[in-house]
Amino acid sequence: MDMLSRVFRPSLIPVVPPGISMAKKELIASVSAQNVRAHVETIVREIPHRAAGSVNGRRMAEYSRDAMHAAGLEAQVHELPALVSFPEHADLRIEAPRQITIQANTLGHSVETLADGLSGELVYVGSGSAADFEGKDVRGKIVLTELSYAPGRHEKQRIAAMKGAIGAVMMNWGHPENAAVPFGSVKPVWGNPTPETFKSEMAVIPCIGISRVAGLQLKELCAQGPVKVWLRTHVTNGWRPVQITTAQLPAPQGAEPDDFIIVGGHQDSWPGEAATDNAAGNAIMIELARVFKQHQHKLRRGLEFGFWTAHETGTMAGSTWFADRHWDVLRDHACAYLQIDQPSCTGTTQWHTTSSVELKSFHQREEKALMPDREISWKRVAKSGDASFIGLGVPMFQGEGAFTQAQLKASALATRGWWHHSLECTIDKVDFEYMQTHLEVYAAYLWELCTAPILPFNYxxxxxxxxxxxxxxxxxxxxxxxxxxxxxxxxxxxxxxxxxxxxxxxxxxxxxxxxxxxxxxxxxxxxxxxxxxxxxxxxxxxxxxxxxxxxxxxxxxxxxxxxxxxxxxxxxxxxxxxxxxxxxxxxxxxxxxxxxxxxxxxxxxxxxxx
CATH class of the missing domain: 1.20.930 (Transcription Elongation Factor S-II; Chain A)
Structure with a gap:
């Protein structure tokens, strides 16, 4: 029995609110969190550590293709060269005021130190934004930053190097006792570099990640007086063949058959199960494809699914390649982009969407209809995740379960869960009960975008x-x-x-x-x-x-x-x-x-x- 023959199960019947058309009700009633769970279980068990440029990266691309074929869609695996990274452990030692060895991971695209490592004074710089460096002289020193994505690791590295730092230690988020050692990447260049961006936007200092508990200890030491640390990185950076998977569900009977909505999410991952990031997102895409195929004859516009790669270790190289190489078709026919990345994390009870503001009234209408009792929040979309279609001019949005403000405050703003980018990202971190709601909301989003006579945008x-x-x-x-x-x-x-x-x-x-x-x-x-x-x-x-x-x-x-x-x-x-x-x-x-x-x-x- 192959992997895919085990995953399709009968659908649960969700409760659909009144005031929704019969066709839309039928579609929403067809999505099944059981099917999503079956795919997630298969992926994390049989294809862990789906690194771009690895054997499992290719196997995941083939799994996505075969799953989309099984759902009745045309699907392809595209191979492309990408500058990716294979980081390993890092060595970190406090040398003064006392000697302590700390477990660490080298961050992707970090500069590799010489064999004898790198020593320097450690300076705490908060979140690592430009404002956090005001009044601090970090020239020739090593900086200690928080993980918080304000800014992301890539920008922390860029700013630290610009300020003269010679290395960076980035502590994880989560509760103060969180011992998970994070993975991550620090390559600022979006996608593959050009000759110009290779010179100006690649990482230029060694960077490592440590647990929150270790980071807080270092922060406390820095507050007490000078701290000297020694670190050594281990990483292989280079060009490798990587694979993305695309699948098409056209609308041949629709009034605008050449137009489509992009549904995308990355299929590569860090070591371990990477269940929420992003096996769950990939499984949702497969289930949505299965259900929309059953209603294909009712669509005005089609769907283009993209399972990207080199998201984690190539800074969105897969989706960038797709945007660059399919420019003409995307420019003429792409209407919107729904990104699905880390949905339905355990512990989330609210709903948060980031979007191009012209989409806000549309998606909030769907959210409020299906989740009348949940707290819903919104933020203007920024270019993060596989937002590789921003320059091309495709409006995008991403919505999923969210933690409460109290939870975020207690976890150092761990919006993706304390387990994010670590070996703790296991299947128990996926809330499969809330997953059913996610599926219904995504189905409602796409139904409106694929069937509305007028695209539901407000300017x-x-x-x-x-x-x-x-x-x-x-x-x-x-x-x-x-x-x-x-x-x-x-x-x-x-x-x-x-x-x-x-x-x-x-x-x-x-x-x-x-x-x-x-x-x-x-x-x-x-x-x-x-x-x-x-x-x-x-x-x-x-x-x-x-x-x-x-x-x-x-x-x-x-x-x-x-x-x-x-x-x-x-x-x-x-x-x-x-x-x-x-x-x-x-x-x-x-x-x-x-x-x-x-x-x-x-x-x-x-x-x-x-």
Missing amino acids: VPMAQQVIERLDEIKSPAEGFNLEGLKALASQLLEAAERFDQSTSSVAAQFAAGAGNEQHALRLNRAIKRISRLVVPLMSSSVGKYAHDPYSFTPQSTLIPSLYNAERVGRIQPDEERWMHETQLTRDRNQVADTLRQTIELMEDATASVA
Whole structure:
């Protein structure tokens, strides 16, 4: 009996709230957490440590392909070269004020030390953000940081190196007694490097991970006086053949058969079971494919499934390759991207979604209908995870169970669970009861996106965010012409109000059985074109044709290309400031052009259905 012959089981019948169409009820009633559990059990038992570039990485890609075939979809394994990392253990020793040996892991893409290791004074720098280094001289020293993804490990490394540090020790999150030693990666380059980014964005210092309990001990020692540590890394970094799996569920009978929604999640993993990260996500994708295949004839748009690789040790190399190599089709036909990564973690009771703001009203409507008694929260999407379609201009979202604020406070903000990226990421960390709700919500998301006559996007919130962001800039650099941008933002809001009214009106006509198909096609075509403009504007600092470094600090703000709008004005008037002013002026002009183009698109589309 092969692995796949054991996994399909009869579906449970969920409770579907009233007010949902019969077809949608049938689809939601078909998803089964039992099937998801069977896949997760098989994956963690028979394909552990699914590292990109390894035998098990290939076996996982083949498993995903075979599972999608079994669900009735066309599926392929694509092999590509990727710069990946195979980190091993690390050696860490406190040398003063007393000698203690600490268990550690080398972080992926860390620089390898010489055989005799590296010694230096240890300096605690909090989360490792640029602000945390203020008032601290870390030149020639080793920094100790928290794990918290504010910023991510990759950006901690970049900032520490920029500040002159010679190494980094990153302590795990979780409760104070958490002894799990974390894995992780520190390569800032998003995807495979180019000749330019290989020189400017690769990791340049040795980095290691330690447990929370050990990290807190080191932090306490640093507070008491000088601490000297010695460390040695063990890692192999290099180009390897890696595999991604893609599968297609087209909508040949639909009105927009060439368009599709991307559903993606990484299939590579760190050592151990990696049950929540991301065997559970992959199993959900397989189950969604099985159910949507049964309803394929009802779809207006299709689905494109992507099981990415080199997420963990190649900084999203698999999904980046797919975005770069399938640019033309994605540009013309991708409508939205649902990322599924680490769903239904044990202990989560709330629901949290990150999204492009134009998707917020749509997905929250589905969430509130299916989870009326759960607390629901939202945050603007940032480029993390396999968000490799941001530059291309595909709006994205990701929703899953979330911990309470009290839980997060007690666990040093362990949003992914204290076991994240460690050998403790075992199958007991997956909540299969809550998994049923996850499946129903994902099915509802995709049903609406695949069947709605008008894509359910609202652009007034996007325009309002642009206005709010520009209002935050109080003292812009000289010559920035903030008022010109503000005038365009006001025009954008007016155009968005008219455009949203048009899409709502045409959608209502379809709901009443009197829709105009030509109007729907015009509006949906405009929505895709608007997305190609506003998504990179709102979320990328480098624009459409490049990829921001992972967790890049400017992406913590809306319209990242304007991150330095105030900071440049605080630099002394010399050649550094003048060069920054030149760059900022060009970035400002690009923002202005994007706003103008978006306004024109909205106005033309609105007029075309008047």
